Amino acid sequence: MAKMKQMLSGLALISVLGTAVLAGCSNGADPDNGGSNEAGGKSTSEPGSGFNKEGLPITDKPVTLNALTIRWGNMGDTFTKNTWLQELEKNSNVKINWQVISNSDWETQKSVMLASGKMPDIIIGNMAFGDSDIVNNLNLFRPLDDYIEQYMPNLKAAMAEMPDMKKLSTFPDGKIYSLPARLPSRPYSSVQPVINKAWLDKLGLKAPETLDDLYNVLKAFKEQDPNDNGKADEIPYSDSKDVDMNLFAPFGITDIRGNHLIVKDGKLEYFPTSEAYKAGIEWANKLFSEGLIDKETFTQDNTMLTAKRQNPDAALVGFSYQWTPDAVFGQWSDQYETIVPITGPDGNKYQIGDPNGLSFRRNEVLITTSNKYPEISARWADQFYTGEASIQNFWGAIGTSIEKNADGTYTLMDPPDGTSADAWYWDSSLRDFGPKYVSPEFEKNIKLDPSSGDGLKLQLDGLSKDYVTEPYPEVMYTVEEYEELPTLTTDIESYIKSTRAKWITKGGVDQEWDAYVEKLNDMGLQKLIKIYTDAYERYDNIQ
Incomplete structure (x- = not known):
């Protein structure tokens, strides 16, 4: 009965959030949020307005951004309780108003959103908009090349180390409209x-x-x-x-x-x-x-x-x-x-499989032309592109799902009784979706159980990866x-x-x-x- 109530509660939450997503994209919201302005309009987060190009907080004055993400089925928004995400909000002065929609409800809402042009500030995860959605609606999404160069040192370094991340994200006109991810500890084999x-x-x-x-x-x-x-x-x-x-x-x-x-x-x-x-x-x-x-x-x-x-x-x-x-x-x-x-x-x-590993993704972050704070948004997204941030947004926060050991390695904790490890990771993090970068060098510090889950897949990958x-x-x-x-x-x-x-x-x-x-x-x-x-x-x- 408790489990059924939890499921119904999750479904109700998604329904409410899904209905609210268009309202959250319109004008007239909290004056500090990243509401709509004219497509391609000039950013208000220029030097002198409390925006910090380096360090934390990202902005001296609290700012709220509407972020849309799509989740499988009735997963809901439990990932927002991830301690790392909550600490980022506190330390950055950037509050995220998460708008979570089930993938089963998204197609119709997506069509309405694209037709209306009323967009949230940030889109997280590649289930929201595919390549053709973006290419056919470029006026709704900001080119991000300059933001990467000026405000995203973590992603810039990742792209230098892994050039495929840049290739993957470059659109036919030569510009980058969406940001990539490299997931941790992925096999080469399918x-x-x-x-x-x-x-x-x-x-x-x-x-x-x-x-x-x-x-x-x-x-x-x-x-x-x-x-x-x-x-x-x-x-x-x-x-x-x-x-x-x-x-x-x-x-x-x-x-x-x-x-x-x-x-x-x-x-x-x-x-x-x-x-x-x-x-x-x-x-x-x-x-x-x-x-x-x-x-x-x-x-x-x-x-x-x-x-x-x-x-x-x-x-x-x-x-x-x-x-x-x-x-x-x-x-x-x-x-x-x-x-x-x-x-x-x-x-x-x-x-x-893929000899580059099944780890690369694109369209994991989009910053819309409705967003009044693109520099702030870019700096916020860049916080995800470190190894420690990425593993916490793939498995769950350190101290909750991950144990950080004295020797600098990381091990996954056991899930609660009655919960599978994979389901727990999805509840605790953005998991497959959103910005991430785990370098091959950092991966050496991740210690997985070879008998189940992600660790088992890596173990079996040894039979076929060559x-x-x-x-x-x-x-x-x-x-x-x-x-x-x-x-x-x-x-x-x-x-x-x-x-x-x-x-x-x-x-x-x-x-x-x-x-x-x-x-x-x-x-x-x-x-x-x-x-x-x-x-x-x-x-x-x-x-």
């Missing part, structure tokens, strides 16, 4: 191959290393009743319709950005027309035709897949791709282990490209996905391949590839 070790042991088999090994293991899983329940209910391999490409990884086909692009030797490769892709389909069709792939892989959603993974009577799934086994298999989690990537037909191993492929980077597109992309990708993506499913389940890739490539070209594939190439070259040339 989902990794996971297998039922208990089944292997029962059948006297070793973890597969090659495609032939994997085929033989999956066949044994299907035919030899490894869950020992006397039923032929084992599912050798299963996945959902949203990630049906994972099985192609041994062929060097990885798609972490979801746009069918990888970088090989500095050049882009659009793999749905490659020979490796064709070979991957032939391999998958062989597995499917022998009943080694779940027949519902191309139609089921995650809810259906979870029901199979957590079947109450016996473990049903033999092999899949996961972040960590403990996150998905419920009571059967102890039966599963992560293994080294399967060697492909060319003798190499390939792993889905094989991570280079994905298409997080580029940005021009207004014209954003206009063209949906027209091209909608039909092309649909055709690729439906054709792949048909070829895997029914065969025919050899006979239909040339016609398939020709049709893609007729649908504008070369135009699409040119857009991708132009954006990649712009990104690559950013200094």
Whole structure:
């Protein structure tokens, strides 16, 4: 009952805050807040008005800023009780009026906000506005290059140490409108191959290393009743319709950005027309035709897949791709282990991920043209770009979620009874969202438990990080490209996905391949590839 009341209270809070967000953006609020002025209007926080270019407080006169952030589901605003955030407010003289909206309610409110032009002072977190939202509404967001140069020494130093942070944040017109983040202790690998070790042991088999090994293991899983329940209910391999490409990884086909692009030797490769892709389909069709792939892989959603993974009577799934086994298999989690990537037909191993680490983000801070105090806002945001500030805004405050040790290292405290570590971190901090920078050197001081959560993922990453492929980077597109992309990708993506499913389940890739490539070209594939190439070259040339 207490938990239900807490949930209802959180939902009510989000509803109230979500309704209030537009009101909080309008004129007539507290005279000290960062209310609206004309787009691009001159800042009032110039020298002589109590603004301090260095040190704390940031301003001698208290200032209130409206900050909008989007949170998952019913998370609410418990993160605002983070001691570090509260101390920053006290020491900086900058009070933040947090406006928290659930992501499920945001799309409609976003459209209204962009259409009205009535904006909060600061936007925190990349779930609020995406690249196209910003590019198509540049009049609502301040270019931040000069503010970074003059008022953000922490971020400036971070960009010098990690140039990708600047590249990631530079828009097609050469300016920076949003600020980046580098999250702490992130792996290089995304989902990794996971297998039922208990089944292997029962059948006297070793973890597969090659495609032939994997085929033989999956066949044994299907035919030899490894869950020992006397039923032929084992599912050798299963996945959902949203990630049906994972099985192609041994062929060097990885798609972490979801746009069918990888970088090989500095050049882009659009793999749905490659020979490796064709070979991957032939391999998958062989597995499917022998009943080694779940027949519902191309139609089921995650809810259906979870029901199979957590079947109450016996473990049903033999092999899949996961972040960590403990996150998905419920009571059967102890039966599963992560293994080294399967060697492909060319003798190499390939792993889905990013060799720069899955830590970089953009659009984590936006300062709007409605903001009367951009210098103050920039200096406030810059306080987040230190290692100690960042870990406290990722896991929770020192003394609450993190223990700072005498030797200069940091360890995570155990969550309260009945609470998972991940849920606790989200309650205690901005977590994935907002400005952060943790340098590789600072990361050495973070000591994580290798048996669970973020520490376990880093531990498992050691199996695969050396094989991570280079994905298409997080580029940005021009207004014209954003206009063209949906027209091209909608039909092309649909055709690729439906054709792949048909070829895997029914065969025919050899006979239909040339016609398939020709049709893609007729649908504008070369135009699409040119857009991708132009954006990649712009990104690559950013200094």
